[in-house]
Amino acid sequence: MMQLPNSVHSHLREPKGSVSTLMEQWSIEVTPRTAAKIDDFRAILPKGTRVYIAHIGGTPIEDMVMTARRIHEQGFPVMPHFPARSIPNAATLEDWIFRYREEADVKQALLLGGNNAKPDGAFESAIQLMETGLFDRHGFNRLHIAGHPEGSRDIDKQGGTTNVDSALASKQDFASRTDAEMAIVTQFAFEASAVTNWAERIRDMGVTIPVHVGIAGPAKLKTLIQYAATCGVGASLQVLKKRAFDVTRLLMPYEPTDVVRDLLEYKSKNPDSLLEQLHVFPLGGIPAAVEWMKQHSAENERQRAGSLR
Numbered sequence: 001m002m003q004l005p006n007s008v009h010s011h012l013r014e015p016k017g018s019v020s021t022l023m024e025q026w027s028i029e030v031t032p033r034t035a036a037k038i039d040d041f042r043a044i045l046p047k048g049t050r051v052y053i054a055h056i057g058g059t060p061i062e063d064m065v066m067t068a069r070r071i072h073e074q075g076f077p078v079m080p081h082f083p084a085r086s087i088p089n090a091a092t093l094e095d096w097i098f099r100y101r102e103e104a105d106v107k108q109a110l111l112l113g114g115n116n117a118k119p120d121g122a123f124e125s126a127i128q129l130m131e132t133g134l135f136d137r138h139g140f141n142r143l144h145i146a147g148h149p150e151g152s153r154d155i156d157k158q159g160g161t162t163n164v165d166s167a168l169a170s171k172q173d174f175a176s177r178t179d180a181e182m183a184i185v186t187q188f189a190f191e192a193s194a195v196t197n198w199a200e201r202i203r204d205m206g207v208t209i210p211v212h213v214g215i216a217g218p219a220k221l222k223t224l225i226q227y228a229a230t231c232g233v234g235a236s237l238q239v240l241k242k243r244a245f246d247v248t249r250l251l252m253p254y255e256p257t258d259v260v261r262d263l264l265e266y267k268s269k270n271p272d273s274l275l276e277q278l279h280v281f282p283l284g285g286i287p288a289a290v291e292w293m294k295q296h297s298a299e300n301e302r303q304r305a306g307s308l309r
Helices: 017-022 061-073 090-104 124-129 162-177 192-205 220-231 238-243 257-269 286-307
Strands: 029-030 051-053 078-084 108-112 142-147 181-184 212-215 275-281
Touching: 017 257, 017 275, 029 286, 051 061, 051 181, 061 078, 061 090, 061 142, 078 090, 108 124, 124 142, 124 162, 142 162, 162 181, 162 192, 181 275, 192 212, 192 220, 192 257, 192 286, 212 238, 275 286
Parallel strands: 029 051, 029 275, 051 078, 078 108, 108 142, 142 181, 181 212, 212 275
Antiparallel strands: none
16 A cells, blocks of 8 residues: 655644534535526525535636636635646646636635546646646645545546555645645545545545545436446445436435435544545535535534534
8 A cells, every 4th residue: 555755744734623514514516607597605505615616628717717706705715626637838827826816816726637538738637736836826825636535537547546546645745845725625426435445545545634525415316327427436326326226216316315424423433534524516406405415414413412412
């Protein structure tokens, strides 16, 4: 198993969080198109919710910045995606960073390789974006990176985890050398064990960057299976496929109840786990995802309060 050098371990920051924060301090992902359907995020999102803006291929940077500015002006911290393989050169990267910073007061970013099979230019990976120093130069204080509990076909094309582990180790090394606040945001999975086993494995490697666990919001089963296949969800996809063969459940919308329950149970038994909070992919729509999170956050808080009596 890959191990980080001792020089890195000496600078690591321990993750924080508890069972309650795992459920309560969640974030959500939107696109310019889905965000345009929400007149005012203040009407639906809890105060302080971090909003990621996914940069889908072909989306003009103007639309991304405009969406970031609107959501920021409504009072929410905004974290746009920077897909490395879609950025042709350092000048374009700096232009994007500058526009987000000056026009939308953005100070945080999710850096990832992106879905392009081949790079459009000079960048292929998130670590290359990080090592330019441009985010620090323009006052970005929080940088998140992508996590792949079930592997990544884009990085390890022949299977396994060799390349994705090496990439994560390089980002952990970067975290030890900078003051940037960092977190790993995972792809969604449909079994908690896919995430918890991975989190334990990377911690054994020496990784201590906190993990924000991706979950899929309520959606039709067909919609989820389509998204999961496109996004490269691994073995946990079998949970959905088994459900598809159950006629009594086929027409019922999927809800992440089981996976969230198991994550909370795991966190309660392993309070020092890397797992810090949830990140919601609203694949069945933003309102449905937000309503589900609000209801279950409140229920979790009632149960927690009752257990303390």
